[in-house]
Amino acid sequence: GSGHEDVIGNYKTWDGSNWTARIQNGRFLHTRQGASSGHEDVILNYKTWDGSNWTLRLVGGNRFHHTREGAGSGHEDVIANYKTCLLYTSPSPRDRQKSR
Numbered sequence: 001g002s003g004h005e006d007v008i009g010n011y012k013t014w015d016g017s018n019w020t021a022r023i024q025n026g027r028f029l030h031t032r033q034g035a036s037s038g039h040e041d042v043i044l045n046y047k048t049w050d051g052s053n054w055t056l057r058l059v060g061g062n063r064f065h066h067t068r069e070g071a072g073s074g075h076e077d078v079i080a081n082y083k084t085c086l087l088y089t090s091p092s093p094r095d096r097q098k099s100r
């Protein structure tokens with residue numbers, strides 16, 4: 001299927017919490033779901049589709065260096081396969097259903 005380009009990604013961290021990362025000025029701006037502010041960093045710890053833990057580091061303009069948890073080395077790529085989280089603005093459809 002086709003996708004789209006973006007500078008924002010919603011992802012699950014190693015502990016399963018939901019975060020959003022925005023790429024700006026060569027760094028990730030991480031914000032935890034529900035928080036009003038975040039922090040900048042050049043790495044992102046995420047879960048892949050199969051549930052394994054990986055670290056993503058920005059290298060260069062549009063490339064990432066991926067390292068699997070516990071592995072000594074990794075690989076470079078232009079894509080990252082991560083477990084997404086669905087974020088809703090409040091009230092979510094579930095919240096509206098509960099209030100009926």
